[in-house]
Amino acid sequence: MYGAIVVSRDDIEEQNVVKLMERLEAYRKEFKRITGYQWDNNHALYTNYFGKKFAIHIIESSIAVWDDSGKTGLLTVEINGDVVTCEVMDEIEKVTRQWMNGIIHCSACRKEIIYLKHNKNRYFAGVYCNKCWNDKYKAIEAAENYE
Numbered sequence: 001m002y003g004a005i006v007v008s009r010d011d012i013e014e015q016n017v018v019k020l021m022e023r024l025e026a027y028r029k030e031f032k033r034i035t036g037y038q039w040d041n042n043h044a045l046y047t048n049y050f051g052k053k054f055a056i057h058i059i060e061s062s063i064a065v066w067d068d069s070g071k072t073g074l075l076t077v078e079i080n081g082d083v084v085t086c087e088v089m090d091e092i093e094k095v096t097r098q099w100m101n102g103i104i105h106c107s108a109c110r111k112e113i114i115y116l117k118h119n120k121n122r123y124f125a126g127v128y129c130n131k132c133w134n135d136k137y138k139a140i141e142a143a144e145n146y147e
C-alpha cells in the first residue's frame with residue numbers, strides 16, 4: 001500500500017515554512033498509522049498547474065523538487081525568510097513546466113539543457129551539461145562505488 005501527500009501551489013504559497021513542515025509531518029505519521037507503510041521521510045508530491053506530479057521535499061531553508069520517481073533532481077530553491085514566497089513558487093512552476101517539455105537545468109551551473117541529450121551525464125539525481133560533466137562530474141561519477 002502506498003500513501004502520498006499531494007500538495008499544490010495553494011497549499012504552499014505564503015505559508016509559514018515551519019508550520020508547513022509540521023503539517024506534512026502530521027500527515028506522514030497519520031499515513032504510517034493507517035497503512036503501516038514504512039515511510040520515514042516527509043517527501044510529498046507536488047502537483048503543478050498542469051496536474052503533473054513531482055516529488056518535493058520541504059525543509060526550513062529550501063525546497064527540493066525531483067521528477068515523480070524521485071530519480072532526477074530538478075531544482076533546489078532557497079527560502080529566504082519564514083514564508084514560501086510567490087517568487088519561490090514561480091520558480092518551481094517554471095522548472096516543472098520545462099521538465100514536461102524535456103528541458104532540465106544542469107545540476108552544477110543551472111544552464112538549460114535538453115534532458116534526453118544529457119541524461120547519461122548523471123551522478124545520483126544530478127544531470128549535467130557537457131562542460132560540467134567533462135570538467136568535473138565524469139571523474140567523480142567514475143570514482144563512485146555506489147555502496
Ligand SMILES: [Zn+2]
Pocket residue numbers: 106107108109110111128129130131132133
Ligand atoms: Zn553545467
